[in-house]
Amino acid sequence: MADLTSNFIGIKSPNPFWLASAPPTDKEYNVRRAFEAGWGGVVWKTLGEEGPPIVNVNGPRYGAIYGGDRKLIGLNNIELITDRPLQQNLREIKAVKRDYPNHAMIVSLMVPCEEEAWKAILPVVEETGADGIELNFGCPHGMAERGMGAAVGQVPEYIEMVTRWCKQYSRMPVIVKLTPNITDIRMPAEAAMRGGADAVSLINTINSITSVNLDTFAPEPTIDGWGAHGGYCGPAVKPIALNMVAEIARNAETAGLPISGIGGISNWRDAAEFMALGAGNVQVCTAAMTYGFKIVQEMISGLSQYMDERGMTSIPEIVGRAVPNAKDWQDLNLNYIAKAKIDQDLCIACGRCFAACEDTSHQAISMSEDRVFKVENDECVACNLCVLVCPVENCISMEQQAAGTVDERTGKVVEAEYANWTTHPNNPTGAMCNVMPDAE
Amino acid sequence: MPNDMQTSGITDHRLSPSDYVDNFSDLHAPLSDHEALVAADRCYFCHDAPCMDACPTTIDIPLFIRQISTGTADAAANTIFSQNILGGMCARVCPTETLCEEVCVRETAEGKPVLIGQLQRYATDGMMAKAHPFTRAPDSGKKIAVVGAGPAGLACAHRLAMNGHTVTIFDARAKGGGLNEFGIAAYKSVDGFAQTEVEWLLSIGGIDVKYDSPLGNDLSIDTLKADYDAVFLGIGLGGVNALRAEGEDKDNVVDAVEFIEGVRQASDMGTVAVGRHVVVIGGGMTAVDAAVQSKLLGADEVTMVYRRGKDRMSASEFEQELATSKGVRIIYNAAPVRVTGNGAAQAVEFAYTKDVNGKLTNTNEVFTIAADQVFKAIGQTLDGAPDGLELMGGKIPVNELGQTSDPAIWAGGDCATGGDDLTVTAVAEGRDAAESINNYLTAEG
Incomplete structure (x- = not known):
C-alpha cells in the first residue's frame, strides 16, 4: 500500500x-x-x-x-x-x-x-x-x-x-x-x-x-x-x-x-x-x-x-x-507518423468521426452505404479530432507507423531518427532556432 | 353480489372504479422538463442519423432533440410537424422500438435507446397547447376531395391546405381521426387526444370535413372526380378476415376491432363488458390491444393464440412484453380448429402447427381453452374500394407518387399498397400524395 x-x-x-x-x-x-x-x-x-x-x-x-x-x-x-x-x-x-x-x-x-x-x-x-x-x-x-x-x-x-x-x-x-x-x-x-x-x-x-x-x-x-x-x-x-x-x-x-x-x-x-x-x-x-x-x-x-x-x-x-x-513545439519529433484506427467491434456507427473529419478536417474517414466508417490513411494527418469526438472510449485510437513503412499520405518512408523543426529544410530561420534561449 | 374477475360469462364492472382509472391511464406519462433534458442529453447528434432513416416520415430527430436540449422545444415541434403533422399521435402510438429507437446508436452501445418517442411527445404537446405553427399559402383556386379522415387523409389534407388548396374531407363516421380515434388501445392516447389533434390540425383552415359521408350510394367517385380537381383516397381497411374455423358464427365470437372501438369510445370503462375467459386469435397489434385491454377490464384469463412462431409475430417485442406483463398468456404455433359451445362460445379447440416445406400445417396435437368471449384479430381487408380502380393483393396499387391506376386519383394509408399499416406510414403517404397532387395541379394550371 x-x-x-x-x-x-x-x-x-x-x-x-x-x-x-x-x-x-x-x-x-x-x-x-x-x-x-x-x-x-x-x-x-x-x-x-x-x-x-x-x-x-x-x-x-x-x-x-x-x-x-x-x-x-x-x-x-x-x-x-x-x-x-x-x-x-x-x-x-x-x-x-x-x-x-x-x-x-x-x-x-x-x-x-x-x-x-x-x-x-x-x-x-x-x-x-x-x-x-x-x-x-x-x-x-x-x-x-x-x-x-x-x-x-x-x-x-x-x-x-x-x-x-x-x-x-x-x-x-x-x-x-x-x-x-x-x-x-x-x-x-x-x-x-x-x-x-x-x-x-x-x-x-x-x-x-x-x-x-x-x-x-x-x-x-x-x-x-x-x-x-x-x-x-x-x-x-x-x-x-x-x-x-x-x-x-x-x-x-x-x-x-x-x-x-x-x-x-x-x-x-x-x-x-x-x-x-x-x-x-x-x-x-x-x-x-x-x-x-x-x-x-x-x-x-x-x-x-x-x-x-x-x-x-x-x-x-x-x-x-x-x-x-513538457517541451516547446519546436522540439517535437516531426518524423513521428501516426494514423487513426477505428475498432469496428466497438464502433456504434454514430458517424460523428465522419462528420467532424469530412466537414471540418481532412476528409480522411469514409462512410459506406451500411454505415461502416474507415480511415483513409492517404488523407489522415493524425489530428486526433475523430478520437476526441467519438463517444465510445478506445474505439478510435492513434497508431504509430513503424519506421521503414511508407506514409500513404506523403509517399515518404517513415524515418526512425528524431528530427524537429529546428533542423527542418522548410524552416526559413534554419539553424537560428538552435540559439533561441529555450534551446540552449 | 357485485361482479369480480371470477364472475362467469361476459359482464361489466369486474373491477373497482379506481382500478379502471389506473389501468387506462397514460401508458407512458409525459416527460417533465427535467426528464426531457436528461433524455435529450443522451442524443449523440449522429451524422446522417439512423433514427431519421428509420422514421417513415423522416423527421430530423437529432435536430429536434438538440432543439429541446437548448431550451427551444417549440422549434423542436416545428422540426417534427414540418415532416409529420400527426407527430403528436405518432409520438404515442409509433412502435418506436422497431423504428427510430431500434436503430439508435445508444441501443447498439448500451441497449437503451434515446427516448425519441417520448421526447417527440414532449415537444409536440407543448406546441399543440399553444398554437398551430403553419399558415396557408395564397388560395390556389384548386379543390381537392379527400376520402377518409384517418391519418393518411388528414396528413394529405393538411399539406394541401398549406399549399393553398381548398380541401373537403369525406368520412364515413361521425368523428375524424380514423384508427387514431377508433382503432388503438385506449391507454396509448388518453384524454380525447385524437379529437384534440384533429381540431388542431384543421385549425390551419381551408379544410371542410363532412362526417357521416361514406363513399357509396350518395357519394360516388365519379361525382368527386367531376366536382374536384383531384381526389385522394385514405379509406383504410374496413373489412375483417374470417377465422375459417368451425363454429365462428357462435355468439360472443367477435371482431377484435369492434371490441377495441367499444373500449375506445366508452366514457366509463366499468360499463364495458368482458368475458371471464377471453381468447384472442391473431398476432398483430390489434390482437395485443384487444388482449391487454381485456385483461385491464378485469378478465380473469386472457390467452392470445398465434398460428406462427414468436419471430413471425407482427406485434413488436415491446408489445408482446407489454401483454405478458399485464398477465396475458401468449401461445405460439397454434391455429383454431373449432369454436365449441351451445349457441354461445364456451371454448376454442386449437391444433399446434408446423411448417412443412414452407406451408403452415396443423398437427394432430390439439388442446382446448375455455372461452366465453373470442376475439378475431387476424387482419383487416379493404372494403368499399371504388369500382374501376385496379386492386392488387387486396389493396389499391399506387406508384411512388401515390397515384392510382386513375391519374386523377391518389391513395395512401392502409388501403394502398406499400407501408406497414402504421399511423406513421399513413402520414408519410398522405403527405407525399399531397405534394404530388400539388405538383400535378400546379403544372396543369
Whole structure:
C-alpha cells in the first residue's frame, strides 16, 4: 500500500489533498468536517486586516457552465475574502489546529500593500499555530478594485516586495498564490522566488462572465439587474492551470520552486497529473463545492491504487515525472507518423468521426452505404479530432507507423531518427532556432 | 353480489372504479422538463442519423432533440410537424422500438435507446397547447376531395391546405381521426387526444370535413372526380378476415376491432363488458390491444393464440412484453380448429402447427381453452374500394407518387399498397400524395 503522506515545504499532511482557500474553508465547522472526511490539509479562507468586516453582495455569488446532464464544469464567483471578524477566524484556526495537529493548516492572507499592514497581521496568525501562510495575490474580482488580490499579483515588483516582508516578519513558510490573469506566469513566479517565497500555488481564478440573461440582458450572476466579472474555476480551467504549472516547473529560473497545484482538480487522476507536471501537492475547491467533502475518499483510494499498480511507494515518485517531457513545439519529433484506427467491434456507427473529419478536417474517414466508417490513411494527418469526438472510449485510437513503412499520405518512408523543426529544410530561420534561449 | 374477475360469462364492472382509472391511464406519462433534458442529453447528434432513416416520415430527430436540449422545444415541434403533422399521435402510438429507437446508436452501445418517442411527445404537446405553427399559402383556386379522415387523409389534407388548396374531407363516421380515434388501445392516447389533434390540425383552415359521408350510394367517385380537381383516397381497411374455423358464427365470437372501438369510445370503462375467459386469435397489434385491454377490464384469463412462431409475430417485442406483463398468456404455433359451445362460445379447440416445406400445417396435437368471449384479430381487408380502380393483393396499387391506376386519383394509408399499416406510414403517404397532387395541379394550371 502506497504511502500518501505529504511533506510540502516542511508542512506535513496525511495526504497531498488540501482544500483551497475558498468558501469551504471559511469556518471551523466546515474545516473540522473536512478533516474528518479525510482531507489532508486546508488553506483557510483569506483573512483581511483588523477592522470592520468585509461586506459581500446579498444576491447570487456564483454562476456556472454545464456539460451534459447538467454536470457542472465551470464555476464563477464574486464572493470576497472572509466576511467574518478577524479575531473569530483566528480563534477558530487555533482551536482546529490544536485538535488536528497532524493536518496541514495554512492561512490565506490579503491586506493592503503596505508594510505596516503585513507587519500587523503576521504575528497574530503565527500565534494560532498555523503551519504556514498563503498570500492571496490572485482574487480577480472586488478586492482587486481596492488594490489587493490580483492587482498585486499582476505586478511582479509588488509580489517580490510583499513576499519579502512576510519572510522578514514571520517564521512561517510562505506560499505565494498566483493569478492566471497575466501574460506570462513565469514573471510573477520568479518575483515570488526573488522575494524568498517557499512555494507558489496556482492558479487562482480566471476573469470571467459565465452567462448573460437573455431576458434582462444582464451578465450572470446578476445583482439587481447588473453583473460584474468574477473568478472562474472548476474542471474547465484545468488545462490552463496545468500549462501554467508546467511553465514554472520547466523554467530554468524557477526550477525546483515548490508548487501547490490548483485548478479544476476533481479526482485522483487530475491530482496525479498536476503532481506529474511538478506540483508537490494539490488544492481542491470546486469539486468539493459540487459534491461535498466525501470526494476525497475517491482521490485517496484512486491515487493509492494507481501507485500500487505501478510499484510506487511515495508521493515524491510522482512529482515532476512529466516535466522533462513538457517541451516547446519546436522540439517535437516531426518524423513521428501516426494514423487513426477505428475498432469496428466497438464502433456504434454514430458517424460523428465522419462528420467532424469530412466537414471540418481532412476528409480522411469514409462512410459506406451500411454505415461502416474507415480511415483513409492517404488523407489522415493524425489530428486526433475523430478520437476526441467519438463517444465510445478506445474505439478510435492513434497508431504509430513503424519506421521503414511508407506514409500513404506523403509517399515518404517513415524515418526512425528524431528530427524537429529546428533542423527542418522548410524552416526559413534554419539553424537560428538552435540559439533561441529555450534551446540552449 | 357485485361482479369480480371470477364472475362467469361476459359482464361489466369486474373491477373497482379506481382500478379502471389506473389501468387506462397514460401508458407512458409525459416527460417533465427535467426528464426531457436528461433524455435529450443522451442524443449523440449522429451524422446522417439512423433514427431519421428509420422514421417513415423522416423527421430530423437529432435536430429536434438538440432543439429541446437548448431550451427551444417549440422549434423542436416545428422540426417534427414540418415532416409529420400527426407527430403528436405518432409520438404515442409509433412502435418506436422497431423504428427510430431500434436503430439508435445508444441501443447498439448500451441497449437503451434515446427516448425519441417520448421526447417527440414532449415537444409536440407543448406546441399543440399553444398554437398551430403553419399558415396557408395564397388560395390556389384548386379543390381537392379527400376520402377518409384517418391519418393518411388528414396528413394529405393538411399539406394541401398549406399549399393553398381548398380541401373537403369525406368520412364515413361521425368523428375524424380514423384508427387514431377508433382503432388503438385506449391507454396509448388518453384524454380525447385524437379529437384534440384533429381540431388542431384543421385549425390551419381551408379544410371542410363532412362526417357521416361514406363513399357509396350518395357519394360516388365519379361525382368527386367531376366536382374536384383531384381526389385522394385514405379509406383504410374496413373489412375483417374470417377465422375459417368451425363454429365462428357462435355468439360472443367477435371482431377484435369492434371490441377495441367499444373500449375506445366508452366514457366509463366499468360499463364495458368482458368475458371471464377471453381468447384472442391473431398476432398483430390489434390482437395485443384487444388482449391487454381485456385483461385491464378485469378478465380473469386472457390467452392470445398465434398460428406462427414468436419471430413471425407482427406485434413488436415491446408489445408482446407489454401483454405478458399485464398477465396475458401468449401461445405460439397454434391455429383454431373449432369454436365449441351451445349457441354461445364456451371454448376454442386449437391444433399446434408446423411448417412443412414452407406451408403452415396443423398437427394432430390439439388442446382446448375455455372461452366465453373470442376475439378475431387476424387482419383487416379493404372494403368499399371504388369500382374501376385496379386492386392488387387486396389493396389499391399506387406508384411512388401515390397515384392510382386513375391519374386523377391518389391513395395512401392502409388501403394502398406499400407501408406497414402504421399511423406513421399513413402520414408519410398522405403527405407525399399531397405534394404530388400539388405538383400535378400546379403544372396543369
